[in-house]
Amino acid sequence: xxxxxxxxxxxxxxxxxxxxxxxxxxxxxxxxxxxxxxxxxxxxxxxxxxxxxxxxxxxxxxxxxxxxxxxxxxxxxxxxxxxxxxxxxxxxxxxxxxxxxxxxxxxxxxxxxxxxxxxxxxxxxxxxxxxxxxxxxxxxxxxxxxxxxxxxxxxxxxxxxxxxxxxxxxxxxxxxxxxxxxxxxxxxxxxxxxxxxxxxxxxxxxxxxxxxxxxxxxxxxxxxxxxxxxxxxxxxxxxxxxxxxxxxxxxxxxxxx
Amino acid sequence: xxxxxxxxxxxxxxxxxxxxxxxxxxxxxxxxxxxxxxxxxxxxxxxxxxxxxxxxxxxxxxxxxxxxxxxxxxxxxxxxxxxxxxxxxxxxxxxxxxxxxxxxxxxxxxxxxxxxxxxxxxxxxxxxxxxxxxxxxxxx
Numbered sequence: 001x002x003x004x005x006x007x008x009x010x011x012x013x014x015x016x017x018x019x020x021x022x023x024x025x026x027x028x029x030x031x032x033x034x035x036x037x038x039x040x041x042x043x044x045x046x047x048x049x050x051x052x053x054x055x056x057x058x059x060x061x062x063x064x065x066x067x068x069x070x071x072x073x074x075x076x077x078x079x080x081x082x083x084x085x086x087x088x089x090x091x092x093x094x095x096x097x098x099x100x101x102x103x104x105x106x107x108x109x110x111x112x113x114x115x116x117x118x119x120x121x122x123x124x125x126x127x128x129x130x131x132x133x134x135x136x137x138x139x140x141x142x143x144x145x146x147x148x149x150x151x152x153x154x155x156x157x158x159x160x161x162x163x164x165x166x167x168x169x170x171x172x173x174x175x176x177x178x179x180x181x182x183x184x185x186x187x188x189x190x191x192x193x194x195x196x197x198x199x200x201x202x203x204x205x206x207x208x209x210x211x212x213x214x215x216x217x218x219x220x221x222x223x224x225x226x227x228x229x230x231x232x233x234x235x236x237x238x239x240x241x242x243x244x245x246x247x248x249x250x251x252x253x254x255x256x257x
Numbered sequence: 258x259x260x261x262x263x264x265x266x267x268x269x270x271x272x273x274x275x276x277x278x279x280x281x282x283x284x285x286x287x288x289x290x291x292x293x294x295x296x297x298x299x300x301x302x303x304x305x306x307x308x309x310x311x312x313x314x315x316x317x318x319x320x321x322x323x324x325x326x327x328x329x330x331x332x333x334x335x336x337x338x339x340x341x342x343x344x345x346x347x348x349x350x351x352x353x354x355x356x357x358x359x360x361x362x363x364x365x366x367x368x369x370x371x372x373x374x375x376x377x378x379x380x381x382x383x384x385x386x387x388x389x390x391x392x393x394x395x396x397x
Contacts, residue, residue: 021274025281032285049302049373056309056375063315063378071382084384088376091350091386097374244315245382 050141053098054148061103061135064088065152066244069131072117073156073247081107081116081131099141108132127238127250130155156246157181160238162223163257170230174254176223178238186219189240196227197235203227232256300371304343304391307336308375318379321347321387326358334362340396342366348388355387365394 068081077083085105092101107116113132120128130153137148162176174196180187192213195202205211205225214222227234234254241247311317311332320328333343345360370392377387 015270017270017274018277021277025277028278028281029284049305052302052305052309053374056305059309059312060376060378063312063318063380064384066315067378067380067382067384070380071384074382076382080384084378087350087384088378088386091376091388094352095374095376095388097372244380 050098050139050144050146054137054139054146057092057101057103057137057139058135058148058150061085061088061105061137062152062154065131065133066154066246069117069129069154069156070245070247072131073119073129074245078115078117081133085133099139099145102138102140104136104138106134108134121249122251125161125250125252126157126159127248128155128157129246129248130157153183154246155181155183156187156242156244156248157184158238158240158248158250160236160250160252162236162252162254164234164254165257167226170228171226172229172234173226174224174234174236175257176236176238176252176254178221178223178240180219180221180240180242182242182244188215188217188219188243189221190243190245191241192221192223193239194223194225195237195239196229197237198227198229198231202237300341300369300393300395301373303337303341304371304393305373305375307333308373308377308389308391310336312375312377315380317377317389318381318385318387321355321377322379322381322385324357326356326360330360330362333360337393342394342396344392346390348390350386350388352388363396365392366396370394 064084065081068084071080072078085103085107089103089105092103095101107113109115112118112120113130116131116133118128118130118132120126132151132153134151135149137146137150139146158181159179160176162174164172164174167173178192180189194205194211196205197203205227209225209227211225212223216222223238232255235251236254237249237251239247239249308317311329316332317329320326320332329345333345337343342363342365343361344365345356346354347356347360349355371394373391373393375389375391377389379385379387
């Protein structure tokens with residue numbers, strides 16, 4: 001019996017060696033594949049490079065529209081938006097790193113917007129500077145093609161209201177509250193200039209008027225100053241540049257509190 | 258006959274066992290190479306994302322307009338992970354290099370160099386477009 005077992009052991013020891021080697025190989029392969037699959041899942045989160053490139057271009061077009069609005073609101077030509085987007089389109093046509101890029105755009109034209117630009121500066125208590133364009137971005141890559149359609153709407157708006165209290169004679173203490181918004185969200189002003197109307201002309205308000213501007217840091221500004229005027233309804237104009245250099249102005253009428 | 262060939266069969270069996278184990282190592286090594294290529298693409302993607310982040314509030318365009326190359330280098334040093342080497346070149350619309358200083362955080366010792374391109378439009382009132390070439394490598 002023992003002899004038979006020894007014989008069997010002796011005959012099958014080589015096969016056992018191969019089976020053991022197969023088991024070890026299987027363990028090594030499965031561990032490597034498992035680790036590889038795990039890392040592959042993490043990589044897929046990052047997305048493909050062409051998608052990242054398209055998203056980067058989206059930001060570039062946004063900056064172009066933003067810069068154009070800053071230019072036009074500060075007295076630049078209204079055609080600046082179209083011209084700048086055209087220039088960007090030409091640059092993109094020459095960029096072939098990720099494939100052939102094609103940028104098409106359409107500035108909005110309706111009752112408010114003219115060539116993608118809208119300024120509402122004369123309405124009472126509210127001022128708006130805005131640019132609007134729809135963009136179609138196509139990237140024809142080697143592995144894949146990506147098309148992205150989106151609208152860019154850049155808005156800088158201010159809301160202003162206030163009242164005055166009479167001091168001695170014709171002296172009036174004016175209190176204003178001003179709110180600044182970028183794309184409807186609270187934003188900050190880079191600088192602020194104020195004027196009041198006196199006999200049909202706008203007079204700038206400065207330190208001689210005890211001008212005080214309190215910045216609450218949450219887009220709200222409290223402004224106070226003293227003027228000497230006989231008018232009962234005081235017209236005040238606020239001019240601001242936001243942090244993106246976009247200019248906007250709003251007028252308000254102050255009544256006695 | 259069996260006794261005479263026993264030694265040779267054992268040798269062949271051992272050879273097969275070694276072959277099986279080594280083939281598993283060979284397959285694993287191939288998978289690692291594929292993964293290195295993916296990491297290489299990730300590096301380029303990481304670089305592009307760093308530039309997008311830097312330009313999100315218009316700072317990149319502002320630094321270029323001011324010729325503040327040190328600020329760009331410092332910002333990229335902060336945004337990119339430690340151990341990543343970069344070399345940045347900025348061109349204008351006519352593809353003329355405009356950075357007068359080298360914008361880099363050291364020499365490239367790695368053979369795996371990733372490349373990415375970013376188009377930067379300035380947010381300033383005067384429109385300018387810059388083509389940015391970023392080379393990246395993992396420091397060894």
